[in-house]
Amino acid sequence: MSPLRSFLAILPLLLSISLSTSASIQESFIQCLSFHSDKGYSFNDSIYTPNSASFTSILDSTAQNLRCLLPSAPKPEFIFTPLTDSHVQVAVTCSKQLGIHLRVRSGGHDYEGLSYVSQIETPFIVVDLVKLRGANVDIQDNTAWIQAGATIGEVYYRIYEKSAVHGFPAGLCSSLGVGGHITGGAYGSMMRKYGLGADNVLDAKIVDANGNILDRKAMGEDLFWAIRGGGGASFGIILWWKIKLVPVPKTVTVFTVTKTLEQGATKLLHRWQEVAPFIDNDLFIRVIIQPDANPAKKGARTISTSYNALFLGDAERLLQVAKQSFPELGLTRKDVQEKSWIKSVLYIAGYPNDTPPEVLLQGKSTFKNYFKAKSDFVREPIPESGLEGLWQRMLEEESPLMIWNPYGGKMSEFSESDIPFPHRNGTLYKIQYVSLWQDGEKSAEKHIDWIRKLYNYMTPYVSKFPREAYVNYRDLDLGMNKKNSTNYIQASSWGNMYFKDNFSRLVKIKTKVDPENVFRHEQSIPPLPVSAKRTKCSKCNKWEV
Ligand SMILES: Cc1cc2nc3c(=O)[nH]c(=O)nc-3n(C[C@H](O)[C@H](O)[C@H](O)COP(=O)(O)OP(=O)(O)OC[C@H]3O[C@@H](n4cnc5c(N)ncnc54)[C@H](O)[C@@H]3O)c2cc1C
Ligand SMILES: *[C@@H]1O[C@H](CO)[C@@H](O)[C@H](O)[C@H]1NC(C)=O
Ligand SMILES: *[C@@H]1O[C@H](CO)[C@@H](O)[C@H](O)[C@H]1NC(C)=O
Ligand SMILES: *[C@@H]1O[C@H](CO)[C@@H](O)[C@H](O)[C@H]1NC(C)=O
Numbered sequence: 001m002s003p004l005r006s007f008l009a010i011l012p013l014l015l016s017i018s019l020s021t022s023a024s025i026q027e028s029f030i031q032c033l034s035f036h037s038d039k040g041y042s043f044n045d046s047i048y049t050p051n052s053a054s055f056t057s058i059l060d061s062t063a064q065n066l067r068c069l070l071p072s073a074p075k076p077e078f079i080f081t082p083l084t085d086s087h088v089q090v091a092v093t094c095s096k097q098l099g100i101h102l103r104v105r106s107g108g109h110d111y112e113g114l115s116y117v118s119q120i121e122t123p124f125i126v127v128d129l130v131k132l133r134g135a136n137v138d139i140q141d142n143t144a145w146i147q148a149g150a151t152i153g154e155v156y157y158r159i160y161e162k163s164a165v166h167g168f169p170a171g172l173c174s175s176l177g178v179g180g181h182i183t184g185g186a187y188g189s190m191m192r193k194y195g196l197g198a199d200n201v202l203d204a205k206i207v208d209a210n211g212n213i214l215d216r217k218a219m220g221e222d223l224f225w226a227i228r229g230g231g232g233a234s235f236g237i238i239l240w241w242k243i244k245l246v247p248v249p250k251t252v253t254v255f256t257v258t259k260t261l262e263q264g265a266t267k268l269l270h271r272w273q274e275v276a277p278f279i280d281n282d283l284f285i286r287v288i289i290q291p292d293a294n295p296a297k298k299g300a301r302t303i304s305t306s307y308n309a310l311f312l313g314d315a316e317r318l319l320q321v322a323k324q325s326f327p328e329l330g331l332t333r334k335d336v337q338e339k340s341w342i343k344s345v346l347y348i349a350g351y352p353n354d355t356p357p358e359v360l361l362q363g364k365s366t367f368k369n370y371f372k373a374k375s376d377f378v379r380e381p382i383p384e385s386g387l388e389g390l391w392q393r394m395l396e397e398e399s400p401l402m403i404w405n406p407y408g409g410k411m412s413e414f415s416e417s418d419i420p421f422p423h424r425n426g427t428l429y430k431i432q433y434v435s436l437w438q439d440g441e442k443s444a445e446k447h448i449d450w451i452r453k454l455y456n457y458m459t460p461y462v463s464k465f466p467r468e469a470y471v472n473y474r475d476l477d478l479g480m481n482k483k484n485s486t487n488y489i490q491a492s493s494w495g496n497m498y499f500k501d502n503f504s505r506l507v508k509i510k511t512k513v514d515p516e517n518v519f520r521h522e523q524s525i526p527p528l529p530v531s532a533k534r535t536k537c538s539k540c541n542k543w544e545v
């Protein structure tokens, strides 16, 4: 063995000795941070170890999926909460120098907890951007610079503070962190009019694998393409986005109309599939589907379908559009409410009427559960018989939930390669499946098993070759061996589901900007190994290694 080879062979051993106790990791990290920062700056108050009184409350604070906080879930050695952009730079430098695996968290909504749990490496640390939440809105320029740790609700609020006729087309849930949210696409109730959040990004600042801060010009168009939809934590740490604001009317209109099976839900939903993706671009009607008590039969359940909508216009025009294009819904004036755009944000996010917009500044989430979720894209209407089978399965589960989101409109005007998000023209709608539960680990397996079976049942009705999935609904079931993050053959299977053929371009960009795979997780974009033959098997869409 050459001296270099033998040194490399014992390197992991050396690292594991020097990192053998958490106290020493934390101390070395603080020393490293101080060494690379302004003299005299103490990082003691920004580091939380499991011994700190506030460790658990900080770890739990923004974590959305309680399943990822169970005692059995691996915990970070410590959490670092940077106060400035340069702290994020030195965190990357120091984690590389000390060989400590790093996870980054903005809003904590990851479905598999990838921003605060590593199943593939110990030790790991969490860099939590919770204190980096600026939002500078420039109404004259129709733009804003927003910082990764801000929630999308804060961004909406900061826009509303300056203008009643500007908005931004991103998520429906107000507590999403813009750092993770926009890297995966970011859809919401204005997507049929303006596209995704990621379609409306003009510039960004990112810390790369070398600890440099790059803006669009410095990073180049390849990397700028990859971070707008290629999924979180594969290419670097987003510090800031520059977003393009969009016009919204002074008055918008919202409604929620609910129909049960007894009220003809199946026929109406069948019709919705044909109508919602093609209706006026100002109208977004999603459907929230879950079991509900059956008023006609004591103790029995039915399926309830709630048509929950935003219309970018007043009630009178909405009623005309509905009457002309979707008369089956039977929408009337008393079903609909006119509001300002910011109030419609609160309505769609599920806040009670009359909640003041300031609630958006609290960054609090209205959703914290044990859950497992999956997604599908639908390209042809599902026949009524298929829907009936779906109802049967939902009625067997305690707390299932589906949300169907219409596509079409502006979404179809972008090409599949404009950004890595490929689910464009031809997509009728997206399905999100969720199973929720309350009793932690106890029944987890049962519910996860249920949702996997449901997903199998849906195979004939949804997109094929590949079966598409939304990267922001991260799902570790998709073709991934959790123990092996460098398995390219398996990576191409989830990669093609999330990104279709854009996955190959993401792999090429990753190989260029982060060949050592500093930014990695269970489903991060893999770089090609230096030794890999860079050929692509044309029929099977897999990388030959
Ligand atoms: C209740 C709920 C409602 C949702 N509603 C919507 C919706 O309406 N529309 C929609 O499109 N999606 C929605 N999502 C999905 C959401 O967009 C994704 O979970 C998104 O990744 C969350 O971003 P985050 O910053 O909050 O999460 P995090 O858990 O902090 O991050 C998610 C991923 O991105 C990485 N990451 C975080 N910050 C950065 C950064 N600064 N730079 C690089 N990588 C980073 C993390 O490491 C992780 O891998 C919802 C999720 C939940 C739980
Ligand atoms: C930070 O913590 C270290 C070790 O825990 C201690 O020696 C040092 O004095 C602390 N520094 C400050 C400024 O509190
Ligand atoms: C979407 O695809 C359909 C059918 O292929 C085509 O007729 C239509 O023009 C496309 N729409 C856009 C906006 O490109
Ligand atoms: C991980 O996958 C790579 C590439 O397929 C393979 O060479 C390696 O042996 C695997 N490692 C483990 C631990 O399975």
Ligand SMILES: *[C@@H]1O[C@H](CO)[C@@H](O)[C@H](O)[C@H]1NC(C)=O
Residues within 6 Å of the ligand: 416, 417, 422, 499, 500, 501, 502, 503, 504, 505
């Ligand atoms: C992006 O994905 C689409 C859909 O698979 C594909 O047609 C296109 O060639 C891809 N673009 C790039 C640049 O890889």
